[in-house]
Amino acid sequence: xxxxxxxxxxxxxxxxxxxxxxxxxxxxxxxxxxxxxxxxxxxxxxxxxxxxxxxxxxxxxxxxxxxxxxxxxxxxxxxxxxxxxxxxxxxxxxxxxxxxxxxxxxxxxxxxxxxxxxxxxxxxxxxxxxxxxxxxxxxxxxxxxxxxxxx
Amino acid sequence: xxxxxxxxxxxxxxxxxxxxxxxxxxxxxxxxxxx
Numbered sequence: 709x710x711x712x713x714x715x716x717x718x719x720x721x722x723x724x725x726x727x728x729x730x731x732x733x734x735x736x737x738x739x740x741x742x743x744x745x746x747x748x749x750x751x752x753x754x755x756x757x758x759x760x761x762x763x764x765x766x767x768x769x770x771x772x773x774x775x776x777x778x779x780x781x782x783x784x785x786x787x788x789x790x791x792x793x794x795x796x797x798x799x800x801x802x803x804x805x806x807x808x809x810x811x812x813x814x815x816x817x818x819x820x821x822x823x824x825x826x827x828x829x830x831x832x833x834x835x836x837x838x839x840x841x842x843x844x845x846x847x848x849x850x851x852x853x854x855x856x857x858x859x
Numbered sequence: 860x861x862x863x864x865x866x867x868x869x870x871x872x873x874x875x876x877x878x879x880x881x882x883x884x885x886x887x888x889x890x891x892x893x894x
Contacts, residue, residue, distance in 0.1 A: 716864040723886035724878040727867035730891040740871050741889060749891040759879035778886070785884060 712771045718778055723754070754781035762788060776802050776809035787818065792826030813844035817853055834858070 719725050730737050730749060740746075744753060744761065754763040763781030765774070783798035799822060802815035820836025823829055833856035840850040867888070868874035878885040 711864055713864070719865050719886055722884060724874060724883045725865050725867050725886050725888070726871050726874045726878075727869060727888045727890060728871045729894060730889075731894075732869070732871075736871055737889070740875070740887075744887065746889045749889050751889040753885075753887040753889075755875075755878070755885040755887060757879075757882040757884060759875065759885070782884075 714775055715771060715778075718775060722778070722782060752777075754778070754785070756785045756788065772806050773809045773811070776806035776811045776815075779806070780811040780815055783815065783818065783822075787822060792822045796822035796826060813840075813847035813849040816840065816844060817849040820853070820856070 728737050728740055746753070748766055750766075750768060752765040753761050756762050762784045763777070765777045769777065779798060779802045783795050783802065786792075786798055787795035796819055799815040799819045802809070803812050803819065806812055816839060817836065820832045820839075823832035833853075837853045837856040840847075840853045844850055871887075875885060875887070877883075
């Protein structure tokens with residue numbers, strides 16, 4: 709395990725951090741993993757302010773990808789509550805700060821959707837489709853955005 | 860995903876309840892890593 713100051717800062721600032729170990733005394737692990745439908749370790753869940761799961765990471769990730777996943781989860785929480793400006797800003801952080809990470813193409817897609825929903829600006833979708841013509845061209849998210857080329 | 864320096868709450872059920880009651884986002888790490 710690797711201590712990383714960026715992870716410590718982000719987790720400490722944004723979340724109540726809760727750890728459950730398979731060997732925890734009693735049957736806490738069994739109860740909570742069943743309650744939250746966790747079947748494997750490591751699994752990291754991001755719960756919103758109402759305790760609803762908004763993002764799930766299963767399996768080990770290197771630091772950059774892990775940070776990107778945490779930021780993607782925060783963006784999804786903002787999106788879900790209709791805070792589209794915040795969501796756009798947070799999705800953009802994923803792309804700008806972790807451009808090589810796995811969640812970056814997904815975040816690029818949702819930047820366009822967030823702007824469209826926040827500002828009613830359909831050109832945001834066409835812009836996003838154009839962005840995918842030069843970045844993450846082989847990703848599933850580029851395919852999904854391709855329908856917006858004529859928007 | 861264990862990270863030294865994070866003040867992990869180990870009283871999971873209480874912490875989950877408090878986070879919800881106080882309207883705080885929670886990061887829940889299920890792990891089998893050596894502690």
